[in-house]
Amino acid sequence: MVENNKIQAYLPAGASEIENDLGTAPGIFYEGNKKIIAAFPGVPSEMKQMFDKLIMPRLEKISGGDFLVVRKVRCIGAGESAIAEMIGNMMARDRNPLINCTVDCGVITLHIIARAKDKHTAETMAAKDIEKLRGILGRLVYGFDEQTLAKVVGQKLLERKKTLATAESCTGGLIAKMITDVPGSSKYFTYGWVTYSNESKMSELGVKEELIERFGAVSGEVAQAMAAGAREKSGADFAIAVTGIAGPDGGSGKKPVGLVYISIVSPDGIKTEEFLFGHRNRDFIRLRTSQNALNLLRLNLGD
């Protein structure tokens, strides 16, 4: 039906419309008998925005009793079970705050769920737990809540007024993509190379041919030369370089799929590490390589 020049959808009796700022399909909201029924359009970006804007506040209002605060502690550098062991009985199932753990491609996220009669008390309880966890986990903790490694690294570069360049082989641009996912990254990220062929490693980053011949393109020596070349050519303060075998082909007995070298060059020198992400698929190897490269840079940037 048309009303005030606006086309309206039909709604079930007793229900009201949830406005959709990003599309034309409205949502449906019904409240009765202390229950909410809400229906949204299927496009995730529209649904999420509508949920946050209209449903969350109403849920908070009708929940009445306890207040829940959820905070997240993001870790990288140790496995789920190692971290669980370090935390010990803080993860007991009947504890308040309750601490849950999820894992996504090398990043361990601890969810601290604090329940109290008011918001301030719940927030204080969660904050105390976060301090405890920081004390226990130290530098394994890279950030909080929705922080990504790229955001944390970017923030550190901004604070120190430093710049960054990248030279990627097996990750094929993924590290640069993750860095530039962050708004404002042009303030510290200047140059990136995807040197996928041996020729490009030589012509763009000045890697010497004999180095590739002697050690192979996938070697700590070549990673180091790529990082040094990227820093020199860009004039950046820091450079990340990676070379490895993302698979599924290209592996050998000596250099299997999942073998990766990451090199970080900083004003203090060069650090190169070897990783072996064996028996996993191409996407996994590329993502883990990128996460580890950003994490090595984070550790290099200090606290």
Place this chain on the structure above:
Amino acid sequence: MVENNKIQAYLPAGASEIENDLGTAPGIFYEGNKKIIAAFPGVPSEMKQMFDKLIMPRLEKISGGDFLVVRKVRCIGAGESAIAEMIGNMMARDRNPLINCTVDCGVITLHIIARAKDKHTAETMAAKDIEKLRGILGRLVYGFDEQTLAKVVGQKLLERKKTLATAESCTGGLIAKMITDVPGSSKYFTYGWVTYSNESKMSELGVKEELIERFGAVSGEVAQAMAAGAREKSGADFAIAVTGIAGPDGGSGKKPVGLVYISIVSPDGIKTEEFLFGHRNRDFIRLRTSQNALNLLRLNLGD
């Protein structure tokens, strides 16, 4: 319990184990009363592999009656409603094959669901519909089933024995990442640049300073110069270049957030197009830019 040096999990009575090749947690399989109950570990990569390997074949066996074949036709270059209008009554809800439509960041996927008494008949019905759709949609169809734009472009480059280089500003490595997501892409992808700063556009790709001063870094002229520079420096047959404003900051009245220029240089010359992905977020603008760049290259590569 331990049996033959293997630790086994306890299983519900009457259930059997689903082996997990990628992790330690087994799945649980129960079949009775013409129903299957299956439980998997929560890690998606483990779950999917177990489902494909053990559950799909069993489902096919017990389904007995009709056979379903699902094929996909992937389109880019027109909106969902325009495509639906072109297809017309092929999308009728009571038709067999049934044709559904999903949209993901500019890619329209038509799902052709054919139902018949045997697999061959269902496959033939789906294949006939695919031919009809190709006739109607023409070059809007870029591929089938699980093909991505990057896979299709890679296949064309391989067949024509051509190489590709990329020069990215606002997409920050995403195009190179999408190209190198494809195994074997090192056969045709050689050089990539992420020239995020004006200096890097000049020093790495030979973009002239007066061009940036006169037209701005976000302009068709600079996109064109980046593409030409990337092709010349890499010696590749084709080069893609993009420059734009991914936001949320950096927009102006004349050059708003979402303004993007894409340039494709080929042995036949240079083509540059302007896009405006207004009022959307950074991730959306970057992804749509990358998809459109790959699509322009596809159209340039011919059938």
